[in-house]
Amino acid sequence: MKIDIKKLDIAKAHEHLIKGDFTSVELTQTYIDEIKRVNGDINAYLEVFDDAIESAGSADKEIAEARSAGESTLLGLSQLIGIPCGIKDNILVKGHIASASSKMLEGYHATYDATVISKLKAAGAVILGRTNMDEFAMGGSTENSAYGVTKNPYDISRVAGGSSGGSAAAVAMDGALFTLGSDTGGSIRQPASFCGVVGLKPTYGAVSRYGVMAMGSSLDQIGPIGKTVTDCEIIFNVIHGKDRKDGTTIDEKTYENGDASAKPIIGVPRHFLNGDGIDPAVIENFNASLETFKKKGYEIRDIELPNVSYSLMVYYIVMPAEVSANMARFDGMRFGLHKDGKNGIEDYFLSRRAGLGREVIRRILLGTYVLSSGYYDAYYNRANAVRCMITEDFYKAFQTVDVIVTPTTPSPAFKIGEKTSDPMAMYLEDIFTVTANLTGMPAISVPCGFAPKDKSLGREVDLPLGLQITARHADEKTLFKVGKDLLGEL
Secondary structure, X not given: OOOOHHHOOHHHHHHHHHHOOOOHHHHHHHHXXXXXXXXXXXXXXXXXXXXXXXHHHHHHHHHHHHHHHOHHHHHXXXXXXXXXXXXXXXXXXXXXXXXXXXXXXXXXXOOXXXXXXXXXXXXXOEEEEEEOOOHHHXXXXXXXXXXXXXXXXXXXXXXXXXXXXXXXXXXXXOOOOEEEEEEOOOOOHHHHHHHOOEEEEOOOOOXXXXXXXXXXXXXXXXXXXXXXXXXXXXXXHHHEOOEOOEOOOOOOOOOOOOXXXXXXXXXXXXXXXXXXXXXXXXXXXXXXXXXXXXXXXXXXXXXXXXXHHHHHHHHHHHHHHHHHHHHHHOOOOOOOOOOOOOOHXXXXXXXXXXXXXXXXXXXXXXXXXXXXXXXXXXXXXXXHHHHXXXXXXXXXXXXXXXEEEEEOOOOOOOEOOOOOOOHHHHHHHHOOOHHHHHHOOOEEEEEEEXXXXXXXXXXXXXXXXXXXXXXXXXXXXXXXXXHXXXXXXX
């Protein structure tokens, strides 16, 4: 049969593969052909792996053997077997380059698989290649990549978001059925919103970070980007779980959550939505989404999060501090780019100056400052105290509601270059997303409509918007339930 990738999701593709309507090799080749056709304009992929077709052939062989063994064996195959996917460039895939979109790691080949990659391979997924990102995941637009900006498939004059912009754009342009990204302050959810796809930031510790380049170790989490909530649920069920190689991972009993009511109660922090800088189209769309929930029988309650307005300030103290510590390993001595100087110290400075971009350097300097003697208590310790207060606010809110909803972003995708000269304007894009990373709670962005084209605002086309849904720790099942209901997947 002719493969129409625009109409495929994971469940549909799996059904076709099991029935023998097409093979994984045929499906994978279709995606590779599509990447070749559109990636020149979008720049979502940095590389398509030359072993993707071989991996697809192995999946076809396993499907054929299962078919010969009988229907029960065939139906027991993983839903990801033979499914093509893309991987963010900061996640290690053995034998392949993992550069984190930085000149510092240009040409560095991973010597082992990240845990999430091992799990995807065990499930039979086909890894198409590595996707573009902000350098070392530092940015909200993928303009900080050393290998060029990723453009939004809806309007190539606009950003795809970041730092997992390549991963989101790859799904939106039909360059993969799903991708993996990393999320430190919204880096999965924000680009998913900008590109009109679904992005999940799981509970902190739900997914192993072993084999993923660390940015902010108390904030980072790996998660899926897909076309549907169901797709993200399928992927999450494969990649989550405790890992002895990552001491921060949690097991199923870490958090005890009772079943949410038949219709989970939705909380709305309206006081947090009244600030300047939120596009009117975002608020209008958000209110329309609330009306959709009401029509579906959901109860909507206003809630208070007294300290949530401090979230962005706390985040931009804690995150750079952890960046400063994690980036110390990229010194030009142990791996990656190396420049020879007159002595070891000059080697260090020359290597970092040549290998690291402006935003990475900015965050290292900020982090080093807040951790320095005399400022550690004034900034870092105080920020962590407020972080605990914000988390406690969410705990209290979840005593009366099951999920909390906000817009994912304060605006639709902005023009390439529009905010690069103003770091503060760029950082404000994270205002709704950083809370999930500070609290460790799971959050998902689901498409919820479009900001209509408006030439007076420079919008030549309708631009996607996202709704963010946040739940209690380890309560991804409620996120999936509410998200699927909103999108009509139930």
